Amino acid sequence: DDDLCVLGVESSCDETAVSVVRKRGGQVEVLSSVIHSQIAAHAVYGGVVPEIAARSHVETIDDLCRRALAEAKTKGFDEAELDAVAATAGPGLIGGVMVGLSFAKGFALARGLPLIGVNHLEGHALSPLLAEPVAFPYLLLLVSGGHCQLLNVRGVGDYQRLGTTIDDAAGEAFDKIAKVLGLGYPGGPALEKCAAEGDATRFTLPRALLGRKDCDFSFSGLKTAAAKVATDHVKTPQDRADLCASVQAAIARQLCERSERAMTAFEAGDKRPAFVVAGGVAANKTVRAELTKLADKHGFRFVAPPMAYCTDNAAMIALAGLERFSLMDADQRSDMLGSMATV
Numbered sequence: 001d002d003d004l005c006v007l008g009v010e011s012s013c014d015e016t017a018v019s020v021v022r023k024r025g026g027q028v029e030v031l032s033s034v035i036h037s038q039i040a041a042h043a044v045y046g047g048v049v050p051e052i053a054a055r056s057h058v059e060t061i062d063d064l065c066r067r068a069l070a071e072a073k074t075k076g077f078d079e080a081e082l083d084a085v086a087a088t089a090g091p092g093l094i095g096g097v098m099v100g101l102s103f104a105k106g107f108a109l110a111r112g113l114p115l116i117g118v119n120h121l122e123g124h125a126l127s128p129l130l131a132e133p134v135a136f137p138y139l140l141l142l143v144s145g146g147h148c149q150l151l152n153v154r155g156v157g158d159y160q161r162l163g164t165t166i167d168d169a170a171g172e173a174f175d176k177i178a179k180v181l182g183l184g185y186p187g188g189p190a191l192e193k194c195a196a197e198g199d200a201t202r203f204t205l206p207r208a209l210l211g212r213k214d215c216d217f218s219f220s221g222l223k224t225a226a227a228k229v230a231t232d233h234v235k236t237p238q239d240r241a242d243l244c245a246s247v248q249a250a251i252a253r254q255l256c257e258r259s260e261r262a263m264t265a266f267e268a269g270d271k272r273p274a275f276v277v278a279g280g281v282a283a284n285k286t287v288r289a290e291l292t293k294l295a296d297k298h299g300f301r302f303v304a305p306p307m308a309y310c311t312d313n314a315a316m317i318a319l320a321g322l323e324r325f326s327l328m329d330a331d332q333r334s335d336m337l338g339s340m341a342t343v
C-alpha cells in the first residue's frame with residue numbers, strides 16, 4: 001500500500017468543489033473539502049439552469065482550489081506531496097464538466113502531474129470510504145436528484161449495476177411533486193417538512209413496476225397521480241400535508257421494495273455486508289428509518305455517510321482518482337501524463 005495524495009475537482013451539476021485527499025498506511029484522510037453550492041442562483045428558476053451553472057463554476061473554481069490547498073496546508077500538507085489530479089469527466093451537465101476538467105488539466109500540466117478523469121457515479125460509489133473502512137462487496141443505494149441506482153460495489157472499478165430508474169430519480173420525484181404543491185426548490189427538504197404534519201395513509205398512491213422482479217425504479221406514475229390528487233383533493237393546508245406524507249411514504253416504500261430484492265440476491269459469503277445509502281435523499285428521515293429497518297431484517301450493516309460526503313463533493317472524486325491511480329503500475333502512471341491531452 002503506497003502513500004498517495006490527490007487533488008479532486010467536481011463540477012458536474014450545481015456544486016463547485018475542490019478537495020485534497022491523502023491515503024497513508026491504508027487510511028483515508030480528507031485534508032480539505034470545499035464546496036460552493038449554487039442553490040440560491042437556481043432557486044428562482046425552480047431548478048438547475050445549465051448555462052448559469054457553467055458560468056458560476058468558471059467564476060468560483062480558481063478561488064475554491066486556493067482555499068482547498070490552503071486548508072490542507074493547515075493540516076500539514078505540502079503541495080509537493082500531490083501525486084495526481086482527478087476531475088469528474090461525466091456524467092453531468094457538459095458545460096460544468098468542461099469547466100472542472102479543463103481547470104484540472106491546466107493545474108496538472110503546470111505541475112507535471114497525471115490527470116485522472118473520474119466517473120461521477122464511481123465517486124458516489126466509493127464515498128462511504130471517506131468516513132470509515134467498509135469491506136467489499138457492499139450494496140449501495142444511490143438516491144440523489146440526478147440518480148437512483150442500486151449497485152453491488154465489489155471493489156475499486158468493479159461495479160455491478162443491479163437496478164436504475166427508468167424515468168425520474170428519487171430526488172427528482174421529490175422536487176417535481178414539491179413544485180406542483182408550490183413548496184419551492186429544492187423540494188425534498190420542503191416536502192419532508194410539510195409531511196411532518198400529515199397523515200401518510202390518507203391518499204392511496206400507485207405502486208410502480210409491481211409485476212417486475214428486477215431492481216429498477218420508476219417515479220413518473222407517482223408524480224402524475226400526486227398531481228391529480230393535488231388538483232382534485234388538496235384544498236387546505238392539512239390536505240397538502242397529508243399528500244406530502246403519502247408521497248414520502250410511497251417513495252420510501254419503493255426504495256425499500258427494490259433494495260429488498262437486491263439484498264435477497266446479494267452474495268457476501270459469510271460476512272455481514274454493508275448496505276450504504278448515499279445521495280441527497282438519504283437526508284430524509286422517513287426514508288432513512290425504513291431503510292435501516294430493512295437492513296436489520298436482512299442482516300446488513302446500515303451505513304449512511306455523513307451528509308457532506310453523501311451529496312456532491314470533490315473528496316469522493318479525489319478518492320476515486322486515488323484508488324484508480326493506486327492500481328496502476330509505474331508504466332501506466334507515466335502514460336497518464338501523455339494521455340492527458342485526450343481526457
Ligand code: KG4
Nearest residue numbers: 144145146171188189279280281283284311
Ligand atoms: O445528492 P444531491 O445533493 O445532488 C444531486 O442530485 O447530485 O441530491 C439532491 C436531491 C434533491 O433532489 C433534493 O430534493 C433531495 O436530494 N433531498 C431530499 C432531502 N434533502 C435533499 N429529498 C427528500 N428529503 C430530504 N430531506
Ligand code: ZN
Nearest residue numbers: 124144311312
Ligand atoms: Zn451526484
